[in-house]
Amino acid sequence: MRIPPVICALIVLITLIPVPARAAARQADERWHSFTTANGLAGNIVQAIWQSPSGALWFGTENGVSRYDGTAWASYRTADGLLDANVWAISGDAASVWFATSSGLSRLDAIGWRSFTVADGLPGNDVRAVLVDTSGNVWAGTFGQGIAVLRPGAERWQSLAAWPGAFVQAIWQARSGDVWFGTNGLGALRLRAGRVEQFSFRERNRNTVWSIGETARGDVWLASFQGLVQVRDDTSVVLADERVDGVDLAAVEALAVVGDTTGDLWFATRAQGLLRRSATGWQRIRSGAGLTHDYVQTIFVDRSDRLWFGTRGGGVSMRDARPLQVAALRPAISVVNVSDGVTVRRDGQVFEAVQNDLRFHFALAVPWLPPHEVAFRYWLTSTGTASDAQLVRSAAQAPAQAASEVAVDLPPASYTLHVQALVADTPAA
Incomplete structure (x- = not known):
């Protein structure tokens, strides 16, 4: 008509x-969101998360890497310059981003992509961990070939003399400046003032550390193949021996650990969801209560205090405790x-x-x-x-x-x- x-x-x-932010958000304020390949993520198996100084988040998956700036997604794979699509770890600084892959290291900077392999001095090509420390050193942990470092301005990697055959799957720097290495069979190694110290807590076949983190007050914890481990008095380790919602903390396999700014400690597990340690005790969080999958591989706290959980098959879950x-x-x-x-x-x-x-x-x-x-x-x-x-x-x-x-x-x-x-x-x- x-x-x-x-x-x-x-x-x-x-x-x-607009809702003003509060200094301490109540639990009722927390919101959970999920991102998958449908939103632009390169793959739904997320193994690494890192935030650049610009604020963008990088996600390492079994199918390439993705960059997310809060609005738009961009993904990179071998056709773009990534050495291998299977990305185990990510680190970087304001100048570049490093990706640990099963075929070596890839670096992305303003010039473009560059690859690093045994031809450049790496002791092995299967790189499971990478860290750019606060001094600009780039550390690489290999699977069975030990640890290497690329000093600022250097062109070739140098292998660390200690533990040349170590299987290294995590590298982390404490606020104190110590550099820690999580290994398969050797427990955790700490590099302090040029000296490597070992923190061992089980027989060799269970002495595996997948991740290292610390609480807001500086307590160091290890996520291990069998149990949650706290480093006490800077010299000894103690295994948690509680049960939480049917989970034995001394036996559970934890793949990642991180402390948030409120003082809480978060552990990712292979099949038991998340374990959270707060001032009121332990809590277990499973799929259906915010998570997209109970198999959680990595955890990251961004600079806005959002928690990101990379899962095996469910993409990324994000917890935001701030009011919308x-x-x-x-x-x-x-x-x-x-x-x-x-x-x-x-x-x-x-x-x-x-x-x-x-x-x-x-x-x-x-x-x-x-x-x-x-x-x-x-x-x-x-x-x-x-x-x-x-x-x-x-x-x-x-x-x-x-x-x-x-x-x-x-x-x-x-x-x-x-x-x-x-x-x-x-x-x-």
């Missing part, structure tokens, strides 16, 4: 109220099926209702959210009437946006469009 030329005023109300902060959006109207020669005025939200089939487009400008968790509820009202509320969801790829159904042949009038944004089915604005 064609409506005679009249002015149809559409007053679009999208009220998004939302920025105001500017509404826009698009018009479909405009007759030839008809001019539509777009000043504000007023236009001639010549053929007024209308579609509204919604977007939510909030970073670090998976677009598929964003939805919009909307309805139209005019004097004395109101349409039924409709719900539309964003697709998985950024940006988070959706479009309404087409409103056909609206009578000439003034209308108010009501819009509510939802994140994970929770009203955000």
Whole structure:
């Protein structure tokens, strides 16, 4: 039906109220989100996470690496210059990013990609760990060929004389400056003032450390093949001996450990989900309670205190304990099926209702959210009437946006469009 030329005023109300952050977020504030290949992640088996000084996050998967800046994803594989698509670890600084792969090391900087192998002095090509320390040294841990270091300005790697045949799968630097190495069979090795010390806690076939981390007050913990281990008095180790929700802490295989800024300690396990140690005790978190998979391989705390959990098959789960902060959006109207020669005025939200089939487009400008968790509820009202509320969801790829159904042949009038944004089915604005 064609409506005679009249002015149809559409007053679009999208009220998004920013929520101020608080110093200590309550548990009720925590939000869990997930990212998978559907959102742009290179692979759903996530083995490494690292944040660059610019704030972007890097994810190492079995199918390449991905960079995420909070809005857009970019992935890199062998065709782009990565030495091997299976990425075990990531580290770097403001100048470059290093990737430990099954075929050697890859480095990405402003010039481009460069590979490092045994031809460059590495003791082996199967590199399972990499760390750029605070002095600019690059450490590489190999699988069965020990440890090597590339000093600033050097062109060739040097092997560490101690433990030349070590199987090294983790390298970590404490806030004290000590560099730690997690090994298969030798426990943990600590490099302090040029001297290597060993922290052994079991028989050789169970003396395996997958990850090393520390609490906010500096207590060092080891995630091991069999049990959670604390380094005490800077010289000895103690195994945790509690049971948490059916999990024996002295026997569970922990693959990663990290301390957050609140003082809590987090452990990733092979099949038991997450274990969290706080001031009130231990807690177990499984899939369905935020995690996408109970097999968790790596944990990372970013500079905004978000916790990222890389899983084996479920992509990345992210826990954000801060209240959701939302920025105001500017509404826009698009018009479909405009007759030839008809001019539509777009000043504000007023236009001639010549053929007024209308579609509204919604977007939510909030970073670090998976677009598929964003939805919009909307309805139209005019004097004395109101349409039924409709719900539309964003697709998985950024940006988070959706479009309404087409409103056909609206009578000439003034209308108010009501819009509510939802994140994970929770009203955000």
